[in-house]
Amino acid sequence: MKNVTFRKLQSLLAIETHRKIVDAAKALGLTAPAITLQLKQLEEDAGVTLFERTPHGMFPTEAGKVFLEAAKEIDERLQRLDDDVNAFRRVKRGHITVGAVSTVRYFAAPLFAAFSKEYPDVHLELIIDRRDETIARLKDRAVDIALLGRPPRDISVRATVFGEHSLVVVSAPGHALAGKRDITKAEIANEHFLHRGRGSGTRTFFERFLKDIPGRLDGPSTEMETVEDIKQAVMAELGIAFLSMQSIAAEVQAGQLAVLDVVGLPIRRQWFAISRSDRAVTPVMAAFQAFLATRGETFLPNFSDPAKVPA
Structure with missing residues (x-):
């Protein structure tokens, strides 16, 4: 493989991304x-086909995936080298990609704005998705740091706590259970629940919370794509929902939604900034993690007012 160059590997990465030469x-x-020639030279040198040519585009073969993995590792190392050099020069610039679960969108804007103000030359990219997809991106090295409500168990990670959030059951203000104290699980088990699909963090905790109620997980419910859809449906009195308090702060404070006083709730969880333990921490990553650890909690919604949140 003496004829392999990083330029040729970059061409492979571009073909994988764009699917067309x-x-x-x-x-x-x-x-x-030029791209076609570089691909041909690599395939001739390796003695294997690296991409399947199809009517829908070009897709890597198993051998191609090995080349792509090497290309990504080299590209990542060169990015770290660039960050390291900039750090030595005391130039606070670079790039960081952050993956986050859906609830993060409710406090992301002020948090990221503050970080960008402190590090104006750092390009920060945010990708918000379901928990499963966010973890998949972390595994694939598509994000540098993931913001999650709990660390994944199937990969080795570094995890830094930067705040708390609470999971509650919410209804329309006119719901029969709104204002009632000490509601039992059995009482809410008969309600029609609106929730995200499997793979979302709130859905997982919802199932854990009600798993001891026979038949509840197969009871009346409707899956919806987004938290916003769920909130609108709850306000329209189509059901109740199990959500993070941080995602419903504005509606609770405006009197559009009511937090039900369910025994055993709220479930208090922590926010984690997570990175793979098998990759070096770049100066930009370290700066972002330090920012979250010291200031992250100040950007989270504050529910200390007892008139707005059940004790």
Whole structure:
């Protein structure tokens, strides 16, 4: 493999991303024949096919995936080298990609704005998705840090706590249970629940909370794509929901939603900033984690007012 160069590996990464030689060439500022030649040289040198050509685009073979993994590791190492050099020069610039679960969107704007103000030359990218997809991106090295309500168990990670959040059951203000004290699990078990699909963090805790109620997990419920859809449906009195307090702060304070006083709730959880333990921490990652550890909690909704949240 003496003829492998990083430029050729970059071409493989571009082909994987764009699926077409022409689009990969445009992304790299090269010509399509140049990309085609680099791919041909790599395949001839390796003696294997690296991409399957299909009517729907080009897809890596098993051998191609090995090359791509090496390319990603080299690219990551060069990015770390760039960050390290910048740190030595005391230039606070670089790039960080953060993955986060859906609830983070309710406090992301002020938090990220404050970080960007402190580090104006750092390019920060935020990807919000379900928990499963966020963890998958962490595994695939598509994000540098993930913001989650609990660390994954199937990969080795570093986890830093930066605040707390609470999980509660919420209804429309006119619901029969709104205002009632010490509601039991059995009472809410008969209600129609609105929730996210499997793989979301709140859905997981919902199932854990009611798992000791026979038949509840197969009871009346409706899956919805987003937390916003769920809140609108609850306000329309189509059911009740199990959500993070941070996702319903505005509606509770405006009197549009009511937090039910259910025995055993709220479930108090922590927010974690998580990175893979098998990769080096870049100066930019370290700066972001330190920012979260020292200031992150100040950007989380405050529910200390007893008139707005059940004790």
